[in-house]
Amino acid sequence: MTIRMLGRHLREGCKNLLRNGWMTFASISAVAITLLILGATLVIALNAQQLSNYVAGQLQVNAYLKQNVSSAQAQQITAEVKALPGVSSVRYVPKQQGFKDLQQRLGKDYQDVLQGFSNKNPLPDKIVVQAADPKQTLSIAQKIRALPGVDRVDDGKQVVDKLFRFLDLVRNIGVVFVVGLVVMAMFLISNTIKITIFSRRREIEIMKLVGATNWFIRWPFLTEGIIIGVVGAVLPFAIIAYAYHSVYARLGGTFLAVAFPLIPTAQLAQKLALVMFGLGIVIGVWGGIMSVRKFLKI
Amino acid sequence: MIEMQDVWKEYPNGAKALNGINVHITKGEFVYVVGPSGAGKSTFIKLMYREERPTKGHIFVNGFNIERLKDRKVPLLRRSIGVVFQDFKLLPQLTAYENVAFALEVIGIPKRHIKRRVMDALDWVGLADKAEMLPSQMSGGEQQRIAIARALVNNPAVIIADEPTGNLDPDTSWEIMKLFQRINDRGTTIVMATHNKEIVNTMRKRVIAIEAGQIVRDEEKGLYGYDD
Numbered sequence: 001m002t003i004r005m006l007g008r009h010l011r012e013g014c015k016n017l018l019r020n021g022w023m024t025f026a027s028i029s030a031v032a033i034t035l036l037i038l039g040a041t042l043v044i045a046l047n048a049q050q051l052s053n054y055v056a057g058q059l060q061v062n063a064y065l066k067q068n069v070s071s072a073q074a075q076q077i078t079a080e081v082k083a084l085p086g087v088s089s090v091r092y093v094p095k096q097q098g099f100k101d102l103q104q105r106l107g108k109d110y111q112d113v114l115q116g117f118s119n120k121n122p123l124p125d126k127i128v129v130q131a132a133d134p135k136q137t138l139s140i141a142q143k144i145r146a147l148p149g150v151d152r153v154d155d156g157k158q159v160v161d162k163l164f165r166f167l168d169l170v171r172n173i174g175v176v177f178v179v180g181l182v183v184m185a186m187f188l189i190s191n192t193i194k195i196t197i198f199s200r201r202r203e204i205e206i207m208k209l210v211g212a213t214n215w216f217i218r219w220p221f222l223t224e225g226i227i228i229g230v231v232g233a234v235l236p237f238a239i240i241a242y243a244y245h246s247v248y249a250r251l252g253g254t255f256l257a258v259a260f261p262l263i264p265t266a267q268l269a270q271k272l273a274l275v276m277f278g279l280g281i282v283i284g285v286w287g288g289i290m291s292v293r294k295f296l297k298i
Numbered sequence: 299m300i301e302m303q304d305v306w307k308e309y310p311n312g313a314k315a316l317n318g319i320n321v322h323i324t325k326g327e328f329v330y331v332v333g334p335s336g337a338g339k340s341t342f343i344k345l346m347y348r349e350e351r352p353t354k355g356h357i358f359v360n361g362f363n364i365e366r367l368k369d370r371k372v373p374l375l376r377r378s379i380g381v382v383f384q385d386f387k388l389l390p391q392l393t394a395y396e397n398v399a400f401a402l403e404v405i406g407i408p409k410r411h412i413k414r415r416v417m418d419a420l421d422w423v424g425l426a427d428k429a430e431m432l433p434s435q436m437s438g439g440e441q442q443r444i445a446i447a448r449a450l451v452n453n454p455a456v457i458i459a460d461e462p463t464g465n466l467d468p469d470t471s472w473e474i475m476k477l478f479q480r481i482n483d484r485g486t487t488i489v490m491a492t493h494n495k496e497i498v499n500t501m502r503k504r505v506i507a508i509e510a511g512q513i514v515r516d517e518e519k520g521l522y523g524y525d526d
Contacts, residue, residue, distance in 0.1 A: 004408070004409075202387065202389065203389060205387070206389065206400065206401075207400075207404045208376070209347070209376060209381050209387070210376065210377070210401040210404060210405065210448070211372075211373040211374065211375075211376035211405050212373060212404035212405055213370075213373045213405075214370075214373075216404060216405075216406070217404075
């Protein structure tokens with residue numbers, strides 16, 4: 001297709017849109033609302049994913065050794081853990097160190113309580129293990145559990161499971177919502193284009209009679225759909241990007257008090273633009289093809 | 299040029315429009331297609347530019363094998379045929395010039411070639427001075443001449459006309475017929491469905507009469523043969 005043709009198709013598409021102002025407005029609004037909700041869902045979903053990755057990355061196995069294990073034996077066990085496949089880092093925390101850490105964490109107010117234990121440290125020795133791949137955390141924990149001298153292994157499974165289940169739910173609800181809206185937007189677009197086609201039936205009939213190709217006839221309606229899709233994506237994109245940017249700036253890049261990092265605005269905006277404009281165009285093209293199909297059968 | 303071999307057409311609703319048509323039209327012929335309403339004239343004509351497809355049989359038009367013609371190639375067939383209708387089928391919002399130019403634009407002819415060809419065609423039908431007028435500002439005869447100019451502008455080998463004088467008064471009809479005669483004189487084949495008894499009986503040409511989906515008469519310099 002030549003540039004000259006492209007120009008003609010674009011011109012025709014714009015003309016149609018202006019001629020049916022209100023329907024155009026309705027379709028663009030439908031696309032905009034759909035994409036607004038889609039975009040918001042996407043922001044939440046992406047951040048949720050980021051959160052789950054973050055949590056998974058933080059996931060560590062705490063293996064507590066039996067009280068009767070000597071310091072030499074503890075070193076031995078640590079070496080054994082280190083040798084397990086899929087383990088990325090191992091840190092041995094002797095009970096004295098654990099006590100100091102606890103003291104520090106509790107702060108001044110509880111010094112008295114801890115003081116009572118200073119001679120008889122109740123804490124076990126601890127080995128902190130991090131898996132190279134978060135998904136392997138559980139199997140590694142299982143293997144550590146089998147080692148002699150290991151008393152108890154805490155793999156954080158329950159917390160993580162709950163979190164993942166919640167995130168899945170959020171995502172599924174989002175998907176259902178968005179699919180419904182996309183269908184509605186497509187329906188509205190195809191209706192708008194049908195109206196422009198209806199008012200141009202005669203033109204299409206003549207085009208066919210004098211030997212215009214189907215694609216030549218289709219293009220103006222496709223550009224019409226694409227314009228609706230793109231224009232419908234601009235506003236919600238701007239709104240969401242701006243809103244996210246403000247929230248991000250206000251929170252200083254972390255989510256509430258939990259030290260969980262949010263996705264930087266620029267990075268998120270990139271993904272958002274790809275999805276929103278992409279989907280806007282897909283909705284538009286689909287609407288255009290559906291509405292023009294019937295009229296080309298001569 | 300146009301050849302039909304044992305062509306049958308049954309519409310999806312069960313109506314049998316054509317029942318075994320055999321016809322051969324050579325280049326440069328001028329043919330009237332006559333017959334009562336609903337006898338199959340329109341279907342006969344529509345098969346030629348593939349607005350309809352035959353249920354059975356072979357059709358060849360301008361070297362195109364209609365039954366084998368892919369949808370993608372139909373535009374090429376149509377570019378070799380000019381069609382003229384009773385209701386002109388002009389676009390009301392376009393001027394005479396634009397209506398004719400439209401036929402060239404939509405098949406991708408560059409703008410610089412369009413102007414000369416459109417003016418030639420308008421000149422040919424004698425309406426070059428009305429190029430900037432809208433169809434609504436013209437008489438029926440003038441509108442039909444614009445439609446003819448549009449059919450001619452692509453230099454088709456065949457002109458197919460479906461009752462081109464059906465909406466016109468007798469005097470105007472004769473002017474349009476003279477125009478068709480001139481088109482035929484330069485070698486263009488003409489196939490015209492008509493109900494105009496006076497014209498058929500005066501301007502004598504080959505007459506194909508269709509009744510109940512069959513050719514009942516096919517004679518050179520024939521008569522209209524019906525009473526209406």
